[in-house]
Amino acid sequence: MSEITHHADYRQALESIKQRIQTSQTRAVLAVNAELLNLYWDIGRQLDAWQRERTWGSAVVEQMALDLRATYPGMKGFSRTSLFAMRQFYAFFSPQSEVVPQPVGQMPWGHVRTLLAKIKSVDVVLLYAQACSENGWSRTVLEWQIEQRFHERAGGEMMNDKTGINERAL
Template identity: 40%
Template sequence: MTKQSSLFPQDYDAFLNQLKEQIRCAQVSAATALNREAILLYWQLGKEILERQEREGWGTKVVERLAKDLRREFPDVQGFSARNLKYMRAFAEAYPNVEIVQQLLHKLPWGHLIRLLDSLKNPDERIWYAQQAIENGWSRTVLAYQIESGLHKRLGGAITNFDFTLPKPQSDLAKDLIKDPYNFSFLTLGKDAQERDLENALVNHIRDFLLELGMGFAFMGSQYPITVDGKEYRLDLLFYHVRLRCYVVLELKMVEFEPEFSGKLNFYVSAIDDLLRHEDDQPTIGIILCKSKRKTTVEYALRNLSTPIAVSTHQLPDQLRQNLPSSEQLEMEIDTKLSKIASQTSEDEEN
């Protein structure tokens, strides 16, 4: 009896997969084009409303009436609520030049653009986060997290010797990818936590950890074993960065940076270069994450090393809380402000 599969050409499965891929690409292209047209429409509507308000003094009631009329005329089209119309107006006001919308912002979903409007006042910061969201494919939740954690202030802040140990543009790219500090607010650690506790917690929260490290880091393992001269050594954390095309050795410290840390990491980086690095890989990079650091001490420790090493800091939940004002400090600040208000009120009454 002839099997049913024999009735089909041998390359049928490959042909079917090819068609599926073409259909998916067409769906993505259609969705992208649809989003572009929607964003441009929102900008145009916002611009029209803004101009009418400035020219004719339109108020909130007119916008609410406009929303009702548009929803009645287009019942199957979402996005015409009064709240959304106000966002369209804010969108057009924030980006008066349509070219930035046509060239960049139309690549983001409307929800991302609303998040940028709500969270950031500086136009340059909005554009920076928009570019990062597009390049890295951030969801709205990830975008919100990166804004709240002040990513733009932390990228490129580590102290490194990359300018002397890596060729350009590899050195610039590597510097721009490393943060200072790293925000580990997603962890729960006791006051007496040791380095191994931090390592285990990061591995247990590897998804959040990789998000904080940034795009391109592939986790290779913790306590990664290497053997040199018959003796086994274990690296805290080992990664491979797909964009830099190199291994990244990460050492964790729960104390302030000490010069001997760089010597040990230099040993590990050199060993990974010899034991794991492929001829097509770029030089291995080492990162020391410590509780704190002193700039001159770090610079001296890295100055004459031939391996690329960066020194950065981490912020754990207890450190983040320490940076926030205490309830007593808040109460004192409130009392001071109330006293100033009362004093000013008395002066006004006397005048």
């Protein structure tokens, strides 16, 4: 250990740099995640449009999954199930938003899929997305919060069973 490491100024400078590195890593992960969600939104939008305008049905999703996996064999996330989830993602939010809603864009895809599977209301999903962002919830914690009906405690009387939780998914 060199003598410089004993100086308080050095230790303080080192901590500052380590904190900056950690902040940059976190920001990079968030930027990549946001870009992926934008990609999934766009794929969902295209699939939704093709199915509506060209009446291609679910066959287009199945064929798209096969072709994408053949083109990108090492990439995950382009299975038939994932593509249907992307279409659901777009269809769920698009009546109220032209882009991925900001709090949702800060969440991992697994969190988004959990919310779409368990909650029927866009407003309730946005409430959970905001809480996830603010509190750094893991998917397990998110699922637990849904089961414990966090939205009722956080959102008050405006959230009710008709607009909130999909009981069959719990």
